[in-house]
Amino acid sequence: MKLYVKKEEQIKDILDLLSLYGLRLLSKEITEESQWLEEWKKTINVFELIDGVWVNPFSDKKIEKPGIVLNVIPGSAFGTGLHSTTKLAAELLRKADCIGKDVIDVGTGSGILSVLAKKFGANRVLALDNDTLAIEKAKETAILNDVDIEIRESDLLSAVEEHERFDILVSNIVAEVLIQLMKDHKFDKVLKEKGFVIFSGIIESKEKSVIEQAKEVNLVLRDRTEDGSWIALLFHKKT
Secondary structure, three states: OOOOOOOOHHHHHHHHHHHHHOOOOOOOOOOOOOHHHHHHOOOOOOOEOOOOOOOEEEOOOOOOOOOOOOOOOOOOOOOOOOOHHHHHHHHHHHOOOOOOOEEEOOOOOOOOHHHHHHHHHOOOOEEEEEEEEHHHHHHHHHHHOOOOOEEOOOOOOOOOOOOEEEEEEEHHHHOOHHHHHHHOOOOOHHHEEEEEEEEEOOOOOOHHHHHHHHHOOOEEEEEEEEEEEEEEEEEHHHH
């Protein structure tokens, strides 16, 4: 088992916990974040996110692939789409059919799903995140892909105007935050009639809680997909 921690004082607590399972420390190395990032970049390459959608993590290379190419520069805080939850959300985004639709991405991170929605043919995309670093990263990703998306700093739906409505809402966070999102007083208003909701980042033990809360806000489960221990759900708003 190889672990990465941000603060050295965290190590003792982690080792105490792991010792309960018979694990002991073999080696420890301190690396500056910039050095770690450069080493990590050496391990990544162009990859296929979902069928026909490729991710190019290189800022100095143009990649020609059949289908869609997303240019996303790796960063220390936000990834390139390698995580299963991003893949699952992307698959459901395609199934929801973005052509000519208005899409809102809550918790956009690097902006990869927002950019993908636009490349899938969305009319308008609004990307939200409460992290200033994520906002800057999403802006960078939009520029790299030459797409026009709106990006706002927002705690859940706080930055959404009262008149704004969307056909598709996508959110790849964690179950607890997804439930909190559904309890937001703007959640029902922000979705157009027959709107779609895509939730990813759900672990198996939390799936039932997400589905139960979805029923409370008039969402009907239409599709479910999983990869390992991660689950993504596609809902349709009742009329």
